[in-house]
Amino acid sequence: MSDIEVLLPDGSARSLPAGATGKDLAASIGARLAKDALAIEVNGHLTDLTAPLANGTKVSIVTPTSSHGRDVLRHSSAHVLAQAVTRLWPGAHFAIGPAIENGFYYDFALPGGAHFSDDDLVRIEDEMRVIVSEDQPFTRREYSYDEGIALFKDQPFKIEIINAVKAGASDEDLGEVESSSVVSTYLNSPAFTDLCRGPHVPSTSRLGHFKLMRVAGAYWRGDEKRPQLQRIYGTAWESEAALQAHLTQLEEAEKRDHRRLGQELDLFSFPSELGPGLAVFHPKGGTMRRVMEEYSRQRHVEGGYEFVNSPHITKAELFETSGHLEWFAESMYPPMELDDGQHYYLKPMNCPFHVLIFKSRQRSYRELPLRFFEFGTVYRYEKSGAVHGLTRVRGMTQDDAHIFCTREQMSDELTSLLNFVLNLLRDFGLNDFYLELSTRPEGKAVGSDEEWAEAEATLERVANSVGLELVLDEGGGAFYGPKISVQARDAIGRTHQLSTIQLDFQTPQRFEASYVGADNARTRPIMIHRALFGSVERFMAILIEHYAGNMPTWLNPEQVRVLGVRDDHDVYAAEVAEALRADGVRVGLEEANEPLGARIRRAKLEKIPYILVVGDDDVRDATLGVNARGSNDPERGVSVHAFRARLAAEIASHGSPEGP
RNA sequence: GCCUGGGUAGCUCAGUCGGUAGAGCAACGCAUUCGUAAUGCGUAGGUCAGGAGUUCGAAUCUCCUCCCAGGCUCCA
Numbered sequence: 001m002s003d004i005e006v007l008l009p010d011g012s013a014r015s016l017p018a019g020a021t022g023k024d025l026a027a028s029i030g031a032r033l034a035k036d037a038l039a040i041e042v043n044g045h046l047t048d049l050t051a052p053l054a055n056g057t058k059v060s061i062v063t064p065t066s067s068h069g070r071d072v073l074r075h076s077s078a079h080v081l082a083q084a085v086t087r088l089w090p091g092a093h094f095a096i097g098p099a100i101e102n103g104f105y106y107d108f109a110l111p112g113g114a115h116f117s118d119d120d121l122v123r124i125e126d127e128m129r130v131i132v133s134e135d136q137p138f139t140r141r142e143y144s145y146d147e148g149i150a151l152f153k154d155q156p157f158k159i160e161i162i163n164a165v166k167a168g169a170s171d172e173d174l175g176e177v178e179s180s181s182v183v184s185t186y187l188n189s190p191a192f193t194d195l196c197r198g199p200h201v202p203s204t205s206r207l208g209h210f211k212l213m214r215v216a217g218a219y220w221r222g223d224e225k226r227p228q229l230q231r232i233y234g235t236a237w238e239s240e241a242a243l244q245a246h247l248t249q250l251e252e253a254e255k256r257d258h259r260r261l262g263q264e265l266d267l268f269s270f271p272s273e274l275g276p277g278l279a280v281f282h283p284k285g286g287t288m289r290r291v292m293e294e295y296s297r298q299r300h301v302e303g304g305y306e307f308v309n310s311p312h313i314t315k316a317e318l319f320e321t322s323g324h325l326e327w328f329a330e331s332m333y334p335p336m337e338l339d340d341g342q343h344y345y346l347k348p349m350n351c352p353f354h355v356l357i358f359k360s361r362q363r364s365y366r367e368l369p370l371r372f373f374e375f376g377t378v379y380r381y382e383k384s385g386a387v388h389g390l391t392r393v394r395g396m397t398q399d400d401a402h403i404f405c406t407r408e409q410m411s412d413e414l415t416s417l418l419n420f421v422l423n424l425l426r427d428f429g430l431n432d433f434y435l436e437l438s439t440r441p442e443g444k445a446v447g448s449d450e451e452w453a454e455a456e457a458t459l460e461r462v463a464n465s466v467g468l469e470l471v472l473d474e475g476g477g478a479f480y481g482p483k484i485s486v487q488a489r490d491a492i493g494r495t496h497q498l499s500t501i502q503l504d505f506q507t508p509q510r511f512e513a514s515y516v517g518a519d520n521a522r523t524r525p526i527m528i529h530r531a532l533f534g535s536v537e538r539f540m541a542i543l544i545e546h547y548a549g550n551m552p553t554w555l556n557p558e559q560v561r562v563l564g565v566r567d568d569h570d571v572y573a574a575e576v577a578e579a580l581r582a583d584g585v586r587v588g589l590e591e592a593n594e595p596l597g598a599r600i601r602r603a604k605l606e607k608i609p610y611i612l613v614v615g616d617d618d619v620r621d622a623t624l625g626v627n628a629r630g631s632n633d634p635e636r637g638v639s640v641h642a643f644r645a646r647l648a649a650e651i652a653s654h655g656s657p658e659g660p
Numbered sequence: 661g662c663c664u665g666g667g668u669a670g671c672u673c674a675g676u677c678g679g680u681a682g683a684g685c686a687a688c689g690c691a692u693u694c695g696u697a698a699u700g701c702g703u704a705g706g707u708c709a710g711g712a713g714u715u716c717g718a719a720u721c722u723c724c725u726c727c728c729a730g731g732c733u734c735c736a
Contacts, residue, residue, distance in 0.1 A: 115663070115664070117665085215664055215730090215731085216732065218663080218731070218732045219663095219732055224661080224662080224732080224733045228662060228733095229663090230663075233730090263671080270727090270728090275726090275727085276726095276727070322736095324736065328736055331735075331736085351736085386734060386735070388729095565693085565696090567693060567694095592693065593693080594694090594698095595694055595698080597698065598697080598698050598699075600697055605697080611696080613695060616695085625695070
């Protein structure tokens with residue numbers, strides 16, 4: 001047999017003896033690489049380090065610090081988890097166990113329907129460490145379909161996967177089998193074999209920097225109607241340092257959790273008397289909301305929107321016509337029945353009301369586009385397990401607008417709307433966006449194929465025109481039309497779905513809305529639904545987390561606090577506060593009956609942008625001591641005039657004391 | 661809705677074997693008058709989420725309900 005030649009990622013070629021494996025290749029390049037190697041990628045396809053190489057293929061060595069490398073070690077960690085569980089619970093059934101972002105999970109059904117407890121995680125993790133120390137090799141075996149069925153005769157979930165794949169399922173979630181003809185497995189010890197397409201690390205000893213995080217219920221194959229399995233989540237990394245860094249980052253994220261900051265900064269609360277998902281806003285949170293809403297209103301006036309209003313309840317008829325009762329009855333609050341038998345619903349959406357405003361009189365093409373805006377409060381009966389802080393609530397206020405336009409105006413209107421959206425979000429300090437295009441939902445849509453095709457094509461064209469990255473969300477649209485959503489990355493790299501822009505040919509039809517065209521014919525308008533914040537509550541939550549509570553000065557409930565050094569400075573402090581208040585600044589004043597240090601500390605904990613300290617020198621010279629948020633180095637002797645100008649500029653530019 | 665865990669003072673939390681409730685911070689009062697992240701002393705504050713049960717006795721054990729967290733499902 002002659003040598004083979006493979007191509008490396010740097011473009012160079014390397015000759016190896018026939019039958020050489022990835023492991024041999026790594027060794028031929030360097031001892032260090034051979035030691036690090038976890039798997040190989042052959043022509044873009046991940047495979048085991050022990051797989052023989054073919055002539056002329058492109059091969060790269062996968063190491064633990066790459067994202068592929070982490071996926072491999074996370075996936076292998078999942079196998080170790082499954083082995084540990086089957087040791088501790090003989091007869092346990094195991095389902096699927098993929099690598100996920102930052103870690104892995106594995107789903108189980110325990111004998112007798114038993115459940116994992118939090119204490120079990122400790123035992124399982126200990127057992128996993130035993131398996132790691134046993135240095136078990138991951139050995140790949142391939143079988144025929146019949147052999148596979150026989151091998152997993154005691155594992156009903158595996159049998160189901162093998163059969164599903166044989167029947168042609170290509171569901172990514174199954175992820176365990178690569179083709180319908182070959183059943184591949186990985187054998188650790190004789191006692192544990194798992195169905196899997198691989199690849200895996202060479203041996204369990206390559207793992208170890210993991211931690212089991214939590215246990216959760218998860219429906220088999222994500223289907224509410226199928227049995228619920230016990231899922232264990234873990235995180236796994238290539239080194240102890242990387243693991244610790246991840247755990248530290250989780251702690252940091254917890255510190256900026258809006259629910260925690262909402263409590264600490266006295267912004268809002270969820271009184272249990274109200275029920276799940278129903279918030280009250282305290283004066284400080286109310287101020288932040290008011291500023292957000294006022295700014296949004298101002299921008300909408302400038303953007304050519306007209307302001308409308310609609311009630312919170314309506315007869316059932318409205319939502320029968322709109323179709324919401326047909327699709328979403330179970331997530332609407334149940335109806336109130338009146339004496340005459342009439343059913344009234346709390347509104348879950350504003351759009352039907354805006355259509356009625358459109359229909360309140362005859363409309364001409366000359367009026368279009370019509371842009372109706374409302375801060376509309378809606379109520380949705382979210383499943384009890386779905387509510388989450390301010391981001392998923394049962395009562396919320398949408399910055400909702402509906403644009404009625406002609407088919408010809410649609411494209412331009414969408415383009416200017418998208419720019420309007422992005423500019424508004426930038427004004428709130430969000431800068432890193434991508435777009436998502438959600439298309440027709442399978443089996444849950446109304447309207448003709450042509451309408452959907454046109455709507456989707458229009459949205460795609462518009463989305464492409466703004467030059468942002470566009471991701472396809474197949475089947476994610478609403479029942480009445482496709483949508484573009486703006487996804488924003490926050491300060492710690494998480495993405496949030498913010499604004500949505502939905503195209504709707506259906507609702508005008510259902511309500512028989514029309515305008516008189518230039519040709520004197522009654523014509524159906526196009527309707528565009530759009531919310532920029534999504535909901536005021538959720539957007540506030542995202543901003544709080546983005547800024548970790550250090551809101552830019554214009555949004556901070558209290559922008560400045562003035563403190564006198566001694567109580568005989570309180571009069572001057574009050575004068576300073578009054579001067580700032582006259583500029584429209586939200587300013588607080590605390591009298592000097594506690595030590596200065598204590599009052600400063602309190603104001604710092606409240607994340608107030610500027611603490612002004614005034615003492616003898618300041619009274620004499622008409623100056624201030626300025627202690628800016630984020631700084632441990634207060635300025636002394638700043639003139640009141642200079643500070644007022646600086647603050648006004650910062651507020652106008654939506655800046656923060658920490659800088660842009 | 662489902663699974664797991666939780667709910668003790670306004671907040672953060674301790675509370676052993678079932679023996680009748682504790683700290684720090686906050687609040688309030690008095691003293692302190694201070695130049696940049698905690699002044700001292702004192703006072704008050706609890707249906708231990710709610711209800712039922714077991715027990716001589718329940719924060720503690722059992723059951724039901726409510727609420728919260730993390731997931732799953734859902735998200736117009």
